Amino acid sequence: PSADDQSLRDVDATDDGRVVWFAGDGGALGRYDVEEGRLTDHSAPEDQTSTWTAIAVVGRAGAERVHLANGSGELLKGTYDDGDVAWGEIRKPGSGSSITDLAFDDAVGYACDSSQGVYATTDGANYETIGIEDANTDFAALAATDAELVVAGGDGTVFRYDGSVWTTLRAGETALRAIDLTDETGLAAGDAGGVFERANGGWTSVETPTDADLQGILVGAAGRERSDVAVGTSGTIVERDRS
Template sequence: MDDASERGTVGGFWSYYRRYTKTAVHAASAAALTGLGYLTTVHEGFAVLAVAAYVLPPVYLYATREESERPPPGGDADESAGESDTADAPSAGDETAPESGAEGASEDPELERDRWTTATVPTDATLRAVTADGRPCAVGDGGVVLARGGDGWRAVVDDGPGAASNALRGADATEDGRVWFAGDGGALGRLDADRVTDHSAPEEMTSTWNDVAVAGRAGREAVYLATGSGEIVRGRNDDGDLSWAAPVKPGSGSSVAAVAFDSPERGVACDTGGGVYETTDGGREWERIGAADAALHDVAFAGETLYAVTDDGSALRYDGERWTRRSVADAPLLAVAGYDGSTELLAVGEDGVYRRADDWERVDLPTFATFRCVATGEGGTAVAAGDDGAVVERTQGS
């Protein structure tokens, strides 16, 4: 068995096992494990029977399942259309076929020749946010900030801005590559080259920042912080002089999971209550443009189209008039990212990385992990990161 086949087998079994744990067979084998475990006080040989009763059923069922149950080439995602998740968009429908024309498959042949590699990084911390434009960076638990240079990935700081060791949950880059990152306890900082500047607790706010977005160029950028209390805080950098507006609450108060801007004026946000909100005036006012019946984890632009990903493994698409939904994965999708000027899209989650060109497909990766964040860069490049310091990178032209 070659490496690619082995990875596909492991990934497919993991997705199958997640579904198996919700079946009656799993419940019965778990009960058998418990009952036989008690009998080990009579004879230790029952330990072997207990383990066999729990381990063998899923292995046997996976190996003998019908062909119709097996994942299609390229992944094990369910590509059938799901139900509409947009209660306040009555014209919303199901995305039952790949789009054509301007909103269809990418016509750039370079996007068809991509390669994913595993990066070596100096941490085993969970990485929760990445950037790919300019100098790729990744941030995560304990305040670790990683950056990639010509000699690979290295730690810029291990304990975050102000050495407070707060987990970092969001990161974004300006048009010219300055990276901002934010997280627990009001942690907020920026990275210029190898220098970290601490901007934590702006206006004495020590909220948990779930995400950060920036728009504009370094020295004149706008900074947007998404809070766990359902607010978005807007800041403005004027050559190092930061000023902050009063927090704005786009929705009902559900935790704002993510915020993204594709220009200094236009931005979107989503919350864990399923709400999606848009601003066209730089974050001063927000309008609700949709709702889902599942918690939302992330939003992103792909060209002029907006995408959101959900806790039930679906991707929602908004073309400015109507929402459609596609069931992509069996496990939650945790992040999504699009490419400037392209309709290609990447999403990540507990089952790996998924790509949308003609349609959604699972990416064959050199490693298996839960990926919690993804970012796209110029030329079709990308970085995804997640648990235990896992990082994979996409390069073009191979």
């Protein structure tokens, strides 16, 4: 198997931005060295050819750790070294529902699935369930900082976890598809051009020039020439200057 002609579903980069990993259907998995312009096919790790639904990369190029999730609720960790990847054992923390998103910071990581499950790990291999009871919605995305974790729900709800307690906040009435978080602020995006910004302990609607369904969002950085960006269906890209 290879990444050729396969739909790709997620992408992430090493901490220094020198290497980009991407994953998708049919076990497709690739590594692109930005500086050298070299693309390497790592598809079907451990003979896994199911669809990779999410990927998270941790560490600097050349010694990065790659975390993969698939539509069968399975998680796989690999460590890159000198052109090869040493893969660990397949883990299935939940009931087998599709893992929809991953978020990692060093060894601390989180995953969410389509059946209201959220999982945490401190070694990238062993996961424990941390929520969410009575959520009554599916989970599309999550994001984390050192202080908190947020999960975007399909009914417009944002769930926040401070390490011990879950709290629930309503962002809007449309389904949320993506979320991003920094120490200073957060953004969530979803159907019908919906974007919501965290402010004063809650989430408020932000006007956008589109009614496309938004499926990805990134918080910009004031003073660093990086705007807030959201992407969605039909090639939609919207941005907002944060300076």
